[in-house]
Each structure stands twice: as structure tokens, then as C-alpha cells.
Amino acid sequence: MEISSGNSNMVLVAGAEKMRTAPTDVVTDLVSMMSHPDVEYPSGATMPSLGALFARLYMQKYDVKPEHLAMVAVKNHSNAMKNPFAQFKKEVTLEQLIGPGSESFNPYVAEPLRLYDMSPITDGGAALLLADLDTALSYTKKPVILEGIGESTDALALQDRDDPTELKAVRLSAEKAYRMSGIKPKEINVAEVHDAFTVLEIAISEEIGFFKKGEGKLALQNGITKINGEKPINTSGGLKARGHPLGATGLAQATEITWQLQGLADQRQVKDASIGFTVNMGGFGSNAVSIVYRRY
Known part of the structure; x- marks a missing residue:
């Protein structure tokens, strides 16, 4: 708005979070304050416990298995190995995550979610320069165009939603971004989505129209969401392995x-990527912002 109104021709947008100096229980409590202040938080609900509630219901409804969640972690840790800015540069295997004796390496935090189903506590920052096209072209031959933006909200408490297995704010924000851009989900070449919990990558891939309900797990299983797949998701390593510094996550995406659209992603580069997508959400899906990007 600042640029389109003509008030400015270039704007710096920055975000940062420093989380690792506080004990884990303090960080968990602070983050949990994003839950409903009268219903969820006073009852002791944490984001991991809400994630587990969502995961159990979603997994039962769509027959998602623990190995599907583990596949998300394996994929995103592998992607993070190729990202010099990722927090975790450590590959993991399905055997380590869900094999015999895996409880010591990958203990349950809130069943059915385990340690490696969670995004980490992260310090980090990210920044972008936004400009009108003429100004951008005076600095780079490869500007990226913001073609569509959508924002939506949902009930704060999971219990107040029509279906707690749906992420309505994510779906509606994506639909708005697609409508504004004139770009369809099938045209997206690469996406970064909010995988604060592994189950969310699968669920969100369906909400944003990449796959039909219940088929996100199959796309993951068949390698479609890998860097060299038909629909790469979280090439950075995602929140899961790149990290989740809350105030910087959306900008990091x-x-x-x-x-990716400038061809600068090195080993994790998606071939011929020209259209990208991001969706980030707040709370446990109580609000979401989706953006469609196009290579100039």
C-alpha cells in the first residue's frame, strides 16, 4: 500500500526473533499465549498439545500414518542440508524416527507427535526490499513480482471451529491470493508452507489446492513434494529444519x-521455477497470509 499509493518507491521489510536465550518451558509458555486466553491457555494447552489434537483428528479422518509425518521430517531435513541458512543441517531417516527403539532418539512430546514432528526454538531474522517495478529494475535484472496476496481469519479456539481438521483461514487466504493473481494452484512451481508440525505440511498442501483432501500423504509418499518432484514444498527445509523464529518466519519463506525464482537457490534450486507461493499462519491457524510470486 505504501508503494502503490506513491508515498514511497522502496520499502525495507524486516523481521527477527531471539528465542534460544530463554529456557524451553518459558518459550513454550510464551508461544502458548497465542491460544485462546479464556478457554485453551488457562487449561494448560500448549501449541504442541493443540498440534497433537489436530494431528490425531486429521490422521483418523484421512488415514494418515506416523510414517507419513516422519516422511515430512526426512524430506525437510534433507532440504535443509542444502541451505546454508538453515538451523538444522542434519539428515534423519525413517528408521531413526519411527523404527524399533526410536523412542530414545525421537521421543513423544504430545502423542501422536514426536520431537522431530516439531519445529525448533530458533534465533533468526529475514528482510526484503519492496519497490515499484521501475525502481526494482534499476537495482536488479531479476525482480520478483508479488502477483497476489490474501489474508483470512478463523475462530481462535479449535473447539469453536466447524471442523477442527480444516484450516479455513489457510484455504481462504490462498483462494484470495489466487483470485488476485489470476494464477491457479496447478501453475505453482515451488511453495513454502507453515510446517510448525509435520502434519501441517500435509494438511496445508491440500487446503491450498495442490492436492485433494486426503491425497497430500500420497503426494508426499510418491516424492511429488521433493525438490525434484512435480510440486516442491519447503525447499528451504521449512519451519521444521530451516527453523521457526516467529517474527521472521513469513519473511524467510x-x-x-x-x-528460487531468481535462480539463486544453489543445490536446492527447482528447475525452471517461475511461479512461487507462500502461506504463513498465526496461532493454530486462527489467521493466515498467502502470497503468489512471479519471476519477472
Whole structure:
């Protein structure tokens, strides 16, 4: 709005979070304050416990298995190995995550979610320069165009939603971004989505129209969401392995897509990527912002 109104021709947008200096229980409590202040938080609900509630219901409804959640972690840790800015540069295997004796390496945090189903506590920052096209072209031959933006909200408490296995704010924000851009989900070449919990990558891939309900697990299983697949998701490593510094996460997603569309993603580069997508959400899906990007 600042640029389109003509008030400015270039704007710096930055975000950062420093989380690792506080004990884990303190960080968990602070983050949990994003839950409903009268219903969920006073009852002791944490984001991991809400994630587990969502996961159990979603997994029962769509026959998603623990190995599908583990596949998300394996894929995103592998992607993070190729990202010099990722927090975790450590590959993991299905055997380590869900094999015999895996409880010591990958203990349950809130069943059915285990340690490696969770995004980590992260320090980090990200920044973008936004400009009108003429100004952008005076600095780079490869500007990335923001073609569509959508924002939506949902009930704060999971219990107040029509279906707690749906992420309505994510779906509606994506639909708005597609409508504004004139771009369809099938045209997206690469996406960064909010995988604060592994189950969310699968669920969100369906909400944003990449796959039909219940088929996100199959796309994952068949390698479609890998870097060299038909629909790469979270090439950066995602929140799961790149990290989740809350105030910087949305911009980190946008940065990854910018690099992908500019051909600057090195070993994790998606071939011929020209259209990208991001969706980030707050709370447990109580609000979401989706953006469609296009290579100039």
C-alpha cells in the first residue's frame, strides 16, 4: 500500500526473533499465549498439545500414518542440508524416527507427535526490499513480482471451529491470493508452507489446492513434494529444519521463494521455477497470509 499509493518507491521489510536465550518451558509458555486466553491457555494447552489434537483428528479422518509425518521430517531435513541458512543441517531417516527403539532418539512430546514432528526454538531474522517495478529494475535484472496476496481469519479456539481438521483461514487466504493473481494452484512451481508440525505440511498442501483432501500423504509418499518432484514444498527445509523464529518466519519463506525464482537457490534450486507461493499462519491457524510470486 505504501508503494502503490506513491508515498514511497522502496520499502525495507524486516523481521527477527531471539528465542534460544530463554529456557524451553518459558518459550513454550510464551508461544502458548497465542491460544485462546479464556478457554485453551488457562487449561494448560500448549501449541504442541493443540498440534497433537489436530494431528490425531486429521490422521483418523484421512488415514494418515506416523510414517507419513516422519516422511515430512526426512524430506525437510534433507532440504535443509542444502541451505546454508538453515538451523538444522542434519539428515534423519525413517528408521531413526519411527523404527524399533526410536523412542530414545525421537521421543513423544504430545502423542501422536514426536520431537522431530516439531519445529525448533530458533534465533533468526529475514528482510526484503519492496519497490515499484521501475525502481526494482534499476537495482536488479531479476525482480520478483508479488502477483497476489490474501489474508483470512478463523475462530481462535479449535473447539469453536466447524471442523477442527480444516484450516479455513489457510484455504481462504490462498483462494484470495489466487483470485488476485489470476494464477491457479496447478501453475505453482515451488511453495513454502507453515510446517510448525509435520502434519501441517500435509494438511496445508491440500487446503491450498495442490492436492485433494486426503491425497497430500500420497503426494508426499510418491516424492511429488521433493525438490525434484512435480510440486516442491519447503525447499528451504521449512519451519521444521530451516527453523521457526516467529517474527521472521513469513519473511524467510518469501526470501526462499525469491531466491528460487531468481535462480539463486544453489543445490536446492527447482528447475525452471517461475511461479512461487507462500502461506504463513498465526496461532493454530486462527489467521493466515498467502502470497503468489512471479519471476519477472
